[in-house]
Amino acid sequence: MRFTDGALDTQSAWFARLDPMLPAAVRPPDGNVISAALPDGTRVAGVLVQTRLAPDAMATLWSALEVWELHPMLGEHGMPQLLDQWRRTMARRPTGPDSSCLVTWPSRDVGAARAFLDHGLVPLSTLAIRTGAPILPSPGTLQVRRATLRDIDTILPLAMAELEYSAMVGSTVLRPGAAQVKRAALTRHLDQNDPVWIGERDGIAVALAECWFNESVGGSWSETRVRHGLWGYINSFSVAPSFRGAGIGREMISVVHRELAAAGTIGSFLYFNPPNPLSTVFWARQGYRPLWTIWEVRPASALR
Ligand SMILES: CC(C)(COP(=O)(O)OP(=O)(O)OC[C@H]1O[C@@H](n2cnc3c(N)ncnc32)[C@H](O)[C@@H]1OP(=O)(O)O)[C@@H](O)C(=O)NCCC(=O)NCCS
Structure with a gap:
């Protein structure tokens, strides 16, 4: 399944409504496509990418060695259904003890946050930005x-x-x-x-x-x-x-x-x-x- 420009546009439009500082959505990387039907018959999809880190990789400092990362391709609707499908997919995959399921999503999408929590995902990290804030003077002896x-x-x-x-x-x-x-x-x-x-x-x-x-x-x-x-x-x-x-x-x-x-x-x-x-x-x-x-x-x- 290839993601159409329509799917990207839907995601970009949702991101723009959520938070003016989000960049436009980009095509997901190659991986296994999973999809789910919504009650109205439309479908949502995401790409599941598995990564295995080398023991000396820098990412071992903050990551599980085996990562299953979901790249959702959807707008405002469909995260609960996509996560249900992700769970069914993972149930069929053998995974080790040093492994994780991971998804990065706009912080302000609290509807999606509810769905992530319901599926056992926890907000382990936040990417935070600072633009245009005044530099606070802090004189001292450092x-x-x-x-x-x-x-x-x-x-x-x-x-x-x-x-x-x-x-x-x-x-x-x-x-x-x-x-x-x-x-x-x-x-x-x-x-x-x-x-x-x-x-x-x-x-x-x-x-x-x-x-x-x-x-x-x-x-x-x-x-x-x-x-x-x-x-x-x-x-x-x-x-x-x-x-x-x-x-x-x-x-x-x-x-x-x-x-x-x-x-x-x-x-x-x-x-x-x-x-x-x-x-x-x-x-x-x-x-x-x-x-x-x-x-x-x-x-x-x-x-x-
Ligand atoms: C997070 C961290 C870098 C902040 O540095 P810090 O030197 O502790 O921070 P500061 O002292 O500048 O500020 C912390 C508090 O001390 C207060 N403070 C500032 N000057 C002070 C002074 N002269 N005397 C007493 N308290 C003072 C600040 O007001 C602030 O408290 P507040 O926010 O309640 O007002 C440091 O605590 C740290 O290394 N934490 C562990 C590692 C970590 O979390 N790193 C960041 C990962 S993202």
């Missing part, structure tokens, strides 16, 4: 500078502290090889001169912001998530545990926002976990708001 490859041993513990915290409240998985995977990823970003900042107080590294630039253009991954343009992406943001709640995050992010804006970005985005009691409040106060919610159930066999 020294913020760009990190270099020489700082890798200093910033790795800060990155791991963020992973440890996030593993308690969201999708992050602290696998035995997580530190090596994170070290390799940080090294690559520093090596290609991506913006990574280190915050120091009295010469001690107390904060890390690992960021990069993301150009949303036709055919890129990011055009499925954010409108076209140059964006700043905040991948990891961490304050050392004993320094949290004292304004360091605020000082650090005001520098990051200023630098990202100076580089010509139209906004910034990041992921946070809705059960994180620190970051949810922190990011909202810094001008971020939900755009997409990543709904997951682990293991995949728990989809109901």
